[in-house]
Amino acid sequence: MKRVLLPICLIAAVSLLMVFNTQFTAAAENAVPSIKGIWTIESMEVGIGENKKTTVPQAFMMFIGNKYYSAIRDFSAEPRKVSTGQGAPGQDSRAYLGSFMADAGTYEYNGSTLVVHHKVGMIPSMMDQGSSMTFGCQMEGNNTLILTPQYDKMVLPGMKIAPSPDGKMSYGDMAVRYKFKRLE
Numbered sequence: 336m337k338r339v340l341l342p343i344c345l346i347a348a349v350s351l352l353m354v355f356n357t358q359f360t361a362a363a364e365n366a367v368p369s370i371k372g373i374w375t376i377e378s379m380e381v382g383i384g385e386n387k388k389t390t391v392p393q394a395f396m397m398f399i400g401n402k403y404y405s406a407i408r409d410f411s412a413e414p415r416k417v418s419t420g421q422g423a424p425g426q427d428s429r430a431y432l433g434s435f436m437a438d439a440g441t442y443e444y445n446g447s448t449l450v451v452h453h454k455v456g457m458i459p460s461m462m463d464q465g466s467s468m469t470f471g472c473q474m475e476g477n478n479t480l481i482l483t484p485q486y487d488k489m490v491l492p493g494m495k496i497a498p499s500p501d502g503k504m505s506y507g508d509m510a511v512r513y514k515f516k517r518l519e
Contacts, residue, residue, distance in 0.1 A: 408435070
């Protein structure tokens with residue numbers, strides 16, 4: 336009896352392990368890729384209609400941790416030069432900064448929407464209580480992050496963030512899609 340019971344128990348144990356392993360593997364394959372990491376811009380779509388085009392900004396990096404994010408962007412048409420910086424003849428800090436922006440804070444992510452809540456920002460109104468930006472968010476594999484601004488859900492006290500009917504913003508063409516690649 337003992338000789339028959341031992342093989343039956345081993346077969347049952349191996350069968351259970353195979354079932355759990357299959358379920359674990361399937362769950363891992365269906366898991367949503369994480370947005371946490373260090374990202375750099377790959378391309379940016381701007382404008383609408385016949386004015387729509389794809390550009391590659393000078394620089395745009397995002398750092399997304401467990402609860403916090405930071406974003407640093409330079410949308411200048413050309414790299415900023417030291418000789419035209421603050422303190423150069425005829426220049427002020429606004430001209431030097433140009434299209435440079437930086438902000439950091441907390442974020443919420445539900446698998447399809449990313450909402451960033453500003454705690455620190457280059458623009459003072461970004462630090463007002465309740466300031467946030469909302470993006471549609473999707474992953475292509477584990478190394479490509481796509482963000483689509485949802486201007487109708489953005490909250491920046493004292494600023495009008497909505498694009499004009501021709502797809503322009505105060506800084507130039509309205510961004511409609513950001514494509515990032517993972518660095519880490």
